[in-house]
Amino acid sequence: MYDFKYQLANSQDDAVSAQSSAEDGSFLAGGMTLIPTLKQRLAQPSDLVDLSGISDLIGVSAEGDSVTIGSMTTHAEVASSEIVSSKIPALAALAGNIGDPQVRNRGTIGGSIANNDPAADYPAACVALNATIITNNRKIPADNFFTGLFETALEDGELITAVTFPIPDKAAYAKFPNPASRYAIVGVMVAHTGGETRAAVTGASDSGVFRSSEIENALGDNLDSSAAKAVSISADGLNNDIHASSEYRAHLVSIMASRAATAAG
Amino acid sequence: MPTVSMTVNGESVSSEVEPRTLLVQYLRENLGLTGTHVGCDTSQCGACVVHVNGKSAKSCTMLAVQAEGSEVSTIEGLADGDTLHPMQEAFRENHGLQCGFCTPGMVMSAIDLVQTNSDPSEHDVREWLEGNLCRCTGYHNIVKSILAGAKAMQG
């Protein structure tokens, strides 16, 4: 690991100003992605600004027809939250299935979506549930947030403060995990919210999460699982690596969509 | 260099460290607590699992400075004199180890499981061990040990 300066921010303003006055500052959340990246010398920030001391970034609240999760809320906290479990059980289940217990004890929703790993789970939930990503200076619809491989709409130094999820009528996530890493080889979140059906796919494409209109049309308002299973997805542009061929991933998209639809009931 | 202070196995410690010092490095090299192992150094194997404020964490994927003000416990802090912690005793009784390299992380992880789920099923134990790898045992006796340890911790 290259050397860096470290500071613990005590408020959102403090974090944003510490990052912007640094030569090349990075926010540090759970560190479950950033620390391995630093160890491999794939990044060399001059400063790490630790967000873990900012209490108003942590926690879950429900208001009207949505649930808001602070960016520093860990996967374990989302998985065990009574609010998330009762309002959006699919989201609690997704969080409880990320990585392993130690990753869930430290990894955060903000870190996961800022990182936008093409095989991460949360991006699928954000897109399928039509979430809004709230930063220190604006609100970004999930549809515009995830822009490509490890790329997001965040500007340099922009801090994610929370994510707001509209409560769906029905939703479920089905993931075919890589047996070693637990990241998704393919994961599909399906949701029906206020008359709209959405299906978001992670793991399959190397440009990250995407909505599949073919799956959405097949699912229809009733989340028809057998219709989803019958959809033939093109392998063009899908990941092809030692874990799975693009044809296999294409096949898994329909299967996972169908399993998610069955689970959503 | 920044100064980091924390409680390790009930004792206050304070040292100057480079910010890039990993928690596991700090425990092993500064404090001499070599019971916490480094297996993979890539966040996969769980040999380095300790508790930070009561929750299991991979100490190879945490900076020592991130543990500022925390209560850290390691495998060395479990036994009470010559009396092993019930989970350690269960590993011994059930032959839950062969070479023993993964064992400290397994035991620390297992205790966190029992804290969140006091009566785990075999399935719960196997799921929970997702982040702990063992190259020797085939896991069977580890699972048996944890089920026995969970019972003993209740008793």
Ligand SMILES: Cc1cc2nc3c(=O)[nH]c(=O)nc-3n(C[C@H](O)[C@H](O)[C@H](O)COP(=O)(O)OP(=O)(O)OC[C@H]3O[C@@H](n4cnc5c(N)ncnc54)[C@H](O)[C@@H]3O)c2cc1C
């Ligand atoms: C063994 C292992 C298995 C895993 N398995 C899975 C899995 O199955 N599914 C899955 O989805 N993920 C998985 N992960 C990744 C895990 O979910 C991480 O927690 C997550 O990717 C990053 O979150 P973090 O809080 O650790 O962020 P960090 O590593 O601290 O930060 C990641 C990046 O986000 C930036 N950042 C962090 N917080 C903010 C913020 N509030 N605003 C702006 N930028 C921010 C940081 O600057 C950094 O660039 C796994 C990780 C490991 C080590």
Ligand code: FES
């Ligand atoms: S050494 Fe930390 S997970 Fe392997």
Ligand code: FES
């Ligand atoms: S007993 Fe040897 S690695 Fe587990």
